[in-house]
Amino acid sequence: MNEIFDIIGLIAATLTTSSFAPQVYKTWREKSSKGISLTMYSMIFIGAALWLIYGIHIQSAPIIIANIATEIMVSMMIYFKFKY
Amino acid sequence: MNEIFDIIGLIAATLTTSSFAPQVYKTWREKSSKGISLTMYSMIFIGAALWLIYGIHIQSAPIIIANIATEIMVSMMIYFKFKY
Numbered sequence: 001m002n003e004i005f006d007i008i009g010l011i012a013a014t015l016t017t018s019s020f021a022p023q024v025y026k027t028w029r030e031k032s033s034k035g036i037s038l039t040m041y042s043m044i045f046i047g048a049a050l051w052l053i054y055g056i057h058i059q060s061a062p063i064i065i066a067n068i069a070t071e072i073m074v075s076m077m078i079y080f081k082f083k084y
Numbered sequence: 085m086n087e088i089f090d091i092i093g094l095i096a097a098t099l100t101t102s103s104f105a106p107q108v109y110k111t112w113r114e115k116s117s118k119g120i121s122l123t124m125y126s127m128i129f130i131g132a133a134l135w136l137i138y139g140i141h142i143q144s145a146p147i148i149i150a151n152i153a154t155e156i157m158v159s160m161m162i163y164f165k166f167k168y
């Protein structure tokens with residue numbers, strides 16, 4: 001039974017994390033960060049770091065995996081915001 | 085000791101959830117959803133619903149609170165994307 005919920009958690013992690021991908025791609029392709037809020041991405045960056053600490057503590061694989069991946073994506077968006 | 089991690093989780097929840105607020109405000113103020121990816125927000129919407137199921141199962145208050153709030157914010161962005 002727990003495996004089902006782990007799978008649900010992992011699908012959730014995949015969706016919310018890869019949800020950043022289209023925005024990363026769009027920003028990279030259009031070479032424009034207009035309409036992108038740096039405040040938003042900065043808050044997600046700090047938030048994901050804290051989620052990571054929380055996830056490690058409660059030993060939740062979906063939370064750990066999701067937030068490592070989120071940090072990678074968000075770092076790219078912050079880089080683009082300064083570059084474009 | 086657990087309380088500390090619950091507080092970390094709640095701060096994480098507040099940051100990642102309220103991170104949507106500037107983008108919601110910016111989109112509403114500029115009456116423009118240019119640069120906003122509908123794909124991104126649709127994926128977050130489904131992902132947050134699954135996180136909610138997962139959070140209820142593992143009885144994690146930060147996950148439950150974060151994802152209810154996320155659904156409210158993301159619903160607003162999807163509404164703006166169709167309106168503007």
